[in-house]
Amino acid sequence: MVPAEYYLLLSAAMFCIGLFGILTRRNALLFLMSVELMLNAASINLVAFSLQWGNLTGQVFTLFLMALAAAEVAIGIGIILVLYRNFADIDVTKPTTMRW
Amino acid sequence: MVSAFEFVPAIAVLPLVSFVVALAFGKWMPKKGALAGIFATVGSLLISIWTALTVAGFLGSETVYHAELWRFATGIGTFNLHLGVFVDPLSSLMLLIVSLISVLVFIFSLGYMNDEDETGLPRYYASLSLFSFSMLAFVFADNILMAFMFFELVGLCSFLLIGFWFREDAPPSAAKKAFLVTRFGDFFFLIGVVGIFATFGTGLFATEAGFPHMAEQAITGEMPGPVGEFLSAVGMGAQQWFTILGLLVLGGVVGKSAQFPLHTWLPDAMEGPTPVSALIHAATMVAAGVYLVARMYGFYLLTPTTLAIIALIGGFTALFAATMGVVKQELKQVLAYSTISQYGYMMLALGSGGYVAAVFHLTTHAVFKALLFLGAGSVIIAMHHNENMWDMGGLKEKMPVTYWTFLSGSLALAGIVPFAGFWSKDEVLYEALIHGLGSPVLLVAWAMGLLAVFLTGFYTFRMVFLTFHGEPRSDTAEDPESVRWNVKLPLGVLGVLAATIGFINMVPVAKLTGLKIDFLHKWLVGGEVLNAEFLTGLEHYEPILKEVAGIKASYIAGGEIPTLLISAALSLGLALAGVGLAYRLYAVPEPVAHTKKLGGLRTLLMHNYYQDEYQVWLAQGVTLPLARAADTFDQGIIDGVVNGISSVSLFSGDRVRRIQTGVVSNYAALLTIGLALLLIVFGIVGGWF
Numbered sequence: 001m002v003p004a005e006y007y008l009l010l011s012a013a014m015f016c017i018g019l020f021g022i023l024t025r026r027n028a029l030l031f032l033m034s035v036e037l038m039l040n041a042a043s044i045n046l047v048a049f050s051l052q053w054g055n056l057t058g059q060v061f062t063l064f065l066m067a068l069a070a071a072e073v074a075i076g077i078g079i080i081l082v083l084y085r086n087f088a089d090i091d092v093t094k095p096t097t098m099r100w
Numbered sequence: 101m102v103s104a105f106e107f108v109p110a111i112a113v114l115p116l117v118s119f120v121v122a123l124a125f126g127k128w129m130p131k132k133g134a135l136a137g138i139f140a141t142v143g144s145l146l147i148s149i150w151t152a153l154t155v156a157g158f159l160g161s162e163t164v165y166h167a168e169l170w171r172f173a174t175g176i177g178t179f180n181l182h183l184g185v186f187v188d189p190l191s192s193l194m195l196l197i198v199s200l201i202s203v204l205v206f207i208f209s210l211g212y213m214n215d216e217d218e219t220g221l222p223r224y225y226a227s228l229s230l231f232s233f234s235m236l237a238f239v240f241a242d243n244i245l246m247a248f249m250f251f252e253l254v255g256l257c258s259f260l261l262i263g264f265w266f267r268e269d270a271p272p273s274a275a276k277k278a279f280l281v282t283r284f285g286d287f288f289f290l291i292g293v294v295g296i297f298a299t300f301g302t303g304l305f306a307t308e309a310g311f312p313h314m315a316e317q318a319i320t321g322e323m324p325g326p327v328g329e330f331l332s333a334v335g336m337g338a339q340q341w342f343t344i345l346g347l348l349v350l351g352g353v354v355g356k357s358a359q360f361p362l363h364t365w366l367p368d369a370m371e372g373p374t375p376v377s378a379l380i381h382a383a384t385m386v387a388a389g390v391y392l393v394a395r396m397y398g399f400y401l402l403t404p405t406t407l408a409i410i411a412l413i414g415g416f417t418a419l420f421a422a423t424m425g426v427v428k429q430e431l432k433q434v435l436a437y438s439t440i441s442q443y444g445y446m447m448l449a450l451g452s453g454g455y456v457a458a459v460f461h462l463t464t465h466a467v468f469k470a471l472l473f474l475g476a477g478s479v480i481i482a483m484h485h486n487e488n489m490w491d492m493g494g495l496k497e498k499m500p501v502t503y504w505t506f507l508s509g510s511l512a513l514a515g516i517v518p519f520a521g522f523w524s525k526d527e528v529l530y531e532a533l534i535h536g537l538g539s540p541v542l543l544v545a546w547a548m549g550l551l552a553v554f555l556t557g558f559y560t561f562r563m564v565f566l567t568f569h570g571e572p573r574s575d576t577a578e579d580p581e582s583v584r585w586n587v588k589l590p591l592g593v594l595g596v597l598a599a600t601i602g603f604i605n606m607v608p609v610a611k612l613t614g615l616k617i618d619f620l621h622k623w624l625v626g627g628e629v630l631n632a633e634f635l636t637g638l639e640h641y642e643p644i645l646k647e648v649a650g651i652k653a654s655y656i657a658g659g660e661i662p663t664l665l666i667s668a669a670l671s672l673g674l675a676l677a678g679v680g681l682a683y684r685l686y687a688v689p690e691p692v693a694h695t696k697k698l699g700g701l702r703t704l705l706m707h708n709y710y711q712d713e714y715q716v717w718l719a720q721g722v723t724l725p726l727a728r729a730a731d732t733f734d735q736g737i738i739d740g741v742v743n744g745i746s747s748v749s750l751f752s753g754d755r756v757r758r759i760q761t762g763v764v765s766n767y768a769a770l771l772t773i774g775l776a777l778l779l780i781v782f783g784i785v786g787g788w789f
Contacts, residue, residue, distance in 0.1 A: 022768045031764070096762030 126222025285355020357389030411451025454531025557678025
């Protein structure tokens with residue numbers, strides 16, 4: 001069996017890629033994808049520990065996470081559409097009015 | 101049979117209903133709400149009479165009544181606050197006086213206000229009804245907190261009515277002055293009420309659970325537990341602490357009853373409509389202070405110091421106000437100063453142990469002073485609201501009803517036998533004399549009261565002669581406006597009463613002939629229940645007066661009857677001398693002002709001893725700088741600290757908010773940095789490295 005450390009490394013790598021995407025990209029769609037990557041990195045963690053301890057809870061939790069991610073994407077896309085309608089662009093650095 | 105006592109609350113509630121009716125519907129009613137007031141006060145008068153008959157024992161065996169009406173605050177592990185009714189001879193007598201004068205004043209107002217086409221009548225009648233309500237409820241209050249509440253309401257009504265003509269300059273300012281000066285006294289009263297509740301855990305006036313009885317026990321017998329605990333917490337003796345409480349409550353009395361030094365509001369209060377002056381500033385509201393002392397007399401008797409102070413204030417005020425009345429030119433001003441002076445007599449009587457004398461003078465004074473004010477009102481109608489006596493003269497032939505009734509009131513005020521004032525004032529002075537022979541302080545107070553008798557006779561008849569006798573001194577006085585039945589009826593009723601009401605307590609005659617005709621004395625002695633259970637009867641007070649207050653009667657010239665005769669002869673002689681002097685100086689066809697002969701004294705008297713100036717100086721020279729300093733402290737230091745703290749928050753908030761750029765990537769970066777920092781901190785603390 002593949003030891004859990006490998007899975008954890010994979011998940012950490014995915015998380016960092018996602019984080020990097022969020023910090024550097026300006027396109028909202030890429031933003032959304034990066035968020036998905038980070039979410040799935042967390043899911044991999046859960047599944048890996050589930051495998052290690054022979055406990056199904058982690059995997060069940062992952063199923064929930066998938067549903068959550070789907071919902072999140074729907075909302076995310078909705079936000080992006082509104083963004084485009086208002087600013088004629090989906091650059092996330094443009095809308096800065098929602099602050100003090 | 102239905103007992104009158106069950107209807108006692110209605111005595112006060114009826115005028116309250118009329119207040120609401122006059123205020124809400126007065127505009128559309130005939131006579132603008134006067135009828136509502138008349139019906140309500142006549143109802144109150146009828147119930148008062150019924151109550152008085154019951155108290156007298158004509159209608160069944162129950163003669164004293166005490167009931168709790170409404171408990172508005174229930175204490176857990178401590179005392180309750182409630183409104184209640186207490187009817188005993190004193191309060192039933194006062195209910196009778198207040199409701200009788202109210203009825204007559206309402207009727208008189210028809211002539212003084214409605215017939216003169218005044219505007220704002222619903223407001224006038226509503227305030228008048230509210231006043232009757234508050235005063236009546238004050239009278240039957242069974243505890244000192246309820247008394248205080250209605251005492252304040254009475255003050256409010258006085259404010260509303262003095263300032264009735266609020267579009268002119270003087271009335272609103274007089275109203276404010278009256279309110280503030282009496283409030284100043286009431287402030288001490290409030291502290292006294294709190295003190296009484298804190299000490300005794302009750303504010304009841306009567307019964308063994310009441311505070312006068314507990315105080316009596318604390319001084320003469322066994323110390324009640326809670327009182328002892330409180331006294332040891334305060335660290336004072338019972339006598340000393342009760343004196344302080346008594347003096348605090350006395351503050352309210354001095355303010356309301358216009359005693360020196362808080363008397364200055366009453367002459368200014370004459371800016372109000374004359375019927376109001378008759379009802380409020382002569383017969384009833386001003387009586388509230390004196391009544392309060394009589395109500396808790398069992399408490400005051402325990403502290404001789406307070407009694408001596410009451411007597412001194414009273415005697416001094418009687419003389420002091422009488423001197424100012426001598427030089428006044430306006431009809432109502434003379435009456436105002438005589439009111440202050442007469443209330444001084446009542447305080448003198450109370451302070452020197454003459455409980456009956458004080459209540460007697462309160463009764464007769466209510467009648468003859470209401471009469472004099474209503475008579476003055478009639479003159480003012482006739483003179484088209486000119487109040488200067490030097491513009492009058494010769495009104496005797498033109499308005500006979502007013503003249504004869506006014507004369508009856510004046511004879512009563514001056515204390516000429518057999519009019520009401522003679523009997524009561526004589527009794528006041530007699531009590532002060534026999535009790536004062538053993539105590540120099542009371543004797544001084546008596547001497548001042550006696551001197552005031554001469555001045556009273558003088559200024560009263562100076563007023564009568566200037567107003568009614570001689571030749572008319574102005575065109576209006578040549579042809580005065582006539583008055584109608586609604587003015588003459590109250591004058592007639594009061595005129596007869598002023599001549600006869602003194603017969604309810606002819607002590608000198610009773611003592612000389614041995615007849616038992618001192619009815620008021622017997623009335624206040626009360627029955628067995630009153631003295632044994634409710635402890636507000638005279639039989640209960642007399643032993644305390646002798647033993648605790650140490651006021652004992654002693655006689656000159658070998659006995660009670662010679663002393664009585666000497667006292668009566670002195671006061672009657674002085675009164676007659678005053679009247680005679682007034683007759684010599686002013687009962688001539690063309691009187692001239694003799695006041696110039698007084699020289700510098702005249703200026704002093706015309707300026708009311710500079711009391712107003714002195715009080716204004718006190719307000720502007722002392723209180724105002726003090727208030728400014730306090731304001732500076734409040735604004736600068738207290739508010740400064742608060743404002744300083746808030747400005748620090750504001751400034752730092754303004755800086756910190758700049759982190760919020762609105763750019764999502766920046767937030768994500770901050771989140772990441774924060775997470776990394778947290779991990780490092782946990783790592784160091786958790787010992788990973």
